[in-house]
Amino acid sequence: MEIERETRKRLDKIINDSLPDFDALCRNVIQGQVEIALKKAQSSGKLPEFEIPDIPVSIPKLPVHGDFTYPAMRLSRLAKKNPLIIAETIKNNMPRSVFVDEMEIIPPGFLNFFSDSGHFAELEKRILVGWVDVIIDDFEQLLPLYIGEDKQAQVEFVSANPSGPITIGHTRNAVVGDAMARLLEAAGYTVQREYYYNNAGNQMIVLGKSLMLRYLQQLGDAIDFPDDYYQGDYLVEVAADLARQHGDGLRDSDWQRFKDVAETRMFAWINRSLAAIDIKHDDFYNETSLFESRKIWRVLDALRANGHIYESSHREGADAAEVADTKEKAYQPATWFRSTTFGDEKDRVMVKSDGAPTYTLPDIAYHCDKLKRGFDVAVNVLGADHFSQAAVVKYGLRALKLNPDPIHVIFIQMVRAVRRNKESGEHEAIKQSKRAGDFDTLDDLVAMTSADAVRYHMLARSPNSQLDFDVDQVVKQTNENPVYYIQNAYVRCAGIFREAEERGFDDDGADLNLLDAVELKFIRKSLELGNVIEQAVTNYEPHKIAFFAHELAAIFHPIYDQARVLHSEVPPGVAKARLRFYRAAAVVFHRILRLMGMTTPERM
């Protein structure tokens, strides 16, 4: 009697606590009942005393294994008994339940629960039917907004230096970063999208000088253009514009002037390219500002004050050969950061012997500033080639007695554009070249495919897998692309709404109990979006959303075929219910497509 009352109390509490998640509700109820059964068995001496671990009840992949399952074999060590006997003991002590009519034990120790009498199905249907209107009215409330409530997040991504167009590699970074930002927003965070770029280093000087020479060429000067300068045609175009605007008026200007022009022009281009795939940064943070504010020198001073800096013509712990090498190169003393203190394999130069800092110092200063801005989460999307650099920055932050934990780096593995060789059938990398028909910029990709295709394909793989972006697949097989498969689900809903309006048919007074199991299956799957977002955010895995979107579309399309709305054989009541269902489905797809940064066309 006591146990029955305990069950009831617990059931009530759980229903109140986990109403937004029906699966969790059922699993928690049954898990609670299993725990009660275990306690009962322990108090009657059937099982030895041990603390009952938190082993979740789950839903089996295969329906033949029941509606729910409990892996009793995980108790075998604690109970020092055969898993099958433990399962049997639980079975014999289970309280009555509206969810469970039958139990079955299957080796190596699964206790499977069946709900044959339909109680479970009935309750499930009632709850799912209720969700349809909730989804239509306010799908937001089904998202895990509590995760980032009152929290600030930053995503730093792209961060390509303004020395040329956005390449395929940058594109992957951009798509992953922006999707991460959108997911963080869906989890309730206030998100800032930041772009950090190095415009103080040698790269930009070379860019300025490259443009200067191109300009002089435009004026007709015979100039030998060095191999290690920027070769791209785009600088020739900029130079031509300058020549048109200024004639030879800039002949005596120095590289600095040209650098500024090039930087401005490149950024305009980069932003235009990113805007084409619906990506926009809130903030651009440049390296130069760290010099102007003298922040980098203050950081260096702080490192020095903490005892992590030394001056030497070679690193501490260098072997004889390395020392000899530095002597041979006649290095003057440089300023070193003793990063080995924090686990680095070797110390790093902060300021070169010529007095110029390496990239590392401003990087540390930048991240120091970032931490001080107080973000709860700061995601940094970087190419895998920055692996060591990112580690050194974290060592630097520790040396400054800062906690680098809010910073999380998503490393993006290499991406290359490939196409199939017609003769050999092998995939071949497309060379980085500007020849017609070759793809190596974001602009090219968008022009040949579409913004949506680029976003989907770049997102739909784990960031730490190398990616071969198969141009032929994306371009030629456009009609059988997952991109359109997903979007078509939304388009089909829109088509129904158009037709319904034309016919003057609406869903007023719809009785959703007339919906079939397939529609409710879709609703049930939709409710998993919250879990997907939570998982994507907490594990920094934005690609999860792309796979979820495809799974959802795969459930949707068969329903569209079966569950017609405006069809002569469909009774009006059922049609109303279905129309209401498709309104919910449209909301779900709209939400997911926007989370991926894709468009939501009404027609295709």
Place this chain on the structure above:
RNA sequence: GCUCCAGUAGCUCAGUGGAUAGAGCAUUGGUUUCCUAAACCAAGUGUCGCAGGUUCGAGUCCUGCCUGGAGCGCCA
């Protein structure tokens, strides 16, 4: 040489320590008087790189090896 990532169907890739490893593409056959067929239905496909180990249970965790990629500068 050291560090990191990857190796899963013909191809491109998913895969919270759970039961019979999944999608898409490609291949084969079928489906449309009525919301657009970029769809639906049906069919086949595996030494999860190799070898050990931990575990009641390993594609998943640990160790070693093989293969591919990236990083290891007073480069940016």
